[in-house]
Amino acid sequence: MIDIAFFFEIIPALLAGLPLTLQLAGSSIVIGFVLALMLALAQQGNHRILVWPIRTFVAVFRGTPLLVQMFLIYYGLGQFRPSLQAMGLWWLFREPYWCAIFALSLNTAAYGSEILRGAIQGVPRGLVETATAFGMSRLLTLRLVVLPLAFRQAIPGYSNEIILMVKGTSLASIITLMEVTGIAQGLISQTYRAVEVFVAAGAIYLTLNFTMISALNALEAWLTPYRVRA
Amino acid sequence: MMDIVGLLTVGKGGWGVALLIASGVTLSLSVLGFLLGALFGAVAAFGRLSQRRLPSWLASTYGTVFRGVPDLLTIYLLYYGGSIALTHIGKLMGGTGFIGLPAFATGVFAIGIISGAYQAEVYRGAYHAVDGGQLDACKSLGLSGFQSHLLVVVPQLMRHALPGLGNVWQLVLKDSALISVIGLVELMRQAQIGAGSTREPFVFYLAAAALYFLIAAATGTVFRYGEARAWRGMVRT
Structure with missing residues (x-):
């Protein structure tokens, strides 16, 4: 029923899409993380002028499908071509590649900022007060006390978000980018062998996700040397 | 500006009614998919x-695969895989050409499969939150294993499962937009x-985003109400 030779044909074809999947996931995770951290920190001050727009941004990006966000950015903003050209931003919104990274980054920034915000709030107050009592500045406290603890706390939640991002890159295939899922769909409609293609493409994603989770678990263990390993 | 407002009105030349009907399709697709996923x-x-090796292995493989593979890929598998099988059957019966699966049913099934993988984790976690002593108490009351789960454990488990189920529901609602790729005219497709x-x-x-946002907000309220009701008279420890 399932023939091995067919797998040897489709796996290289699917792997050709892996660099694009990795680029999309990698850039949006990194950009999204930086944005998420800025959003999470900006909310610590409790300035209404800062907090309110951020909360709105987070609610909107968490409350709507990623596909809609991608379409809004790629097709929707395309409508404003003359103004974007005037602003010198057209190169960004013309390319599906940049639009996909833009949408994915904003999406993961919204989810990530909530994870980081929770983790920062989870840092015991006493530690921060101690740091202040030692005469550490706010920036120094943040750098040496709050963030190291918050990052470690955030790892389990953030690894879920990273998996969702890796999966989310598949939506880029709908705006014409031929990453692994896009190639898989092409192969299915050429060969009519949905199960084999799913197994092969699925294995690529599972390997990718498994590698990421293992790396993050290792990072968490490394940051928690005192915790007895189960 | 006026013509933009005009596009979304319910009157003649407006797309308002079409978008509202499509929102209804999105909502029913999501609800049915979520319920199938609960099963x-x-x-x-x-x-x-389960204590037995095989069911435990099967269930954990199901969870790993459908939570790790992009939902879009799962949707392609079910739609094309099902349609190809149907086309083969059609050929045996003398038909010609490609037979596509009904998009709505396929969508419900796909959402059921995907959300089931997430819901399993929620139920499993909630099961452990119910005090193990309850099962001993059931035994001493002479309830069978099935009775004690159905009558004692599950009602209490739901209380712990509701917040997690609320998260899965939000995921389902947003995932339903992906069903547009197989041609179902739901909100995204419309x-x-x-x-x-x-x-x-x-x-x-933008209108679609606003409608998704409204549906998510409204249904989120239902979950919060349900949670408040499930915990009435209880102290969270």
């Missing part, structure tokens, strides 16, 4: 909690159609 999730959680024929993609995708 798959319950079975999978039962498998995971917005695409409107965007295509009026050349106003921004307005239509």
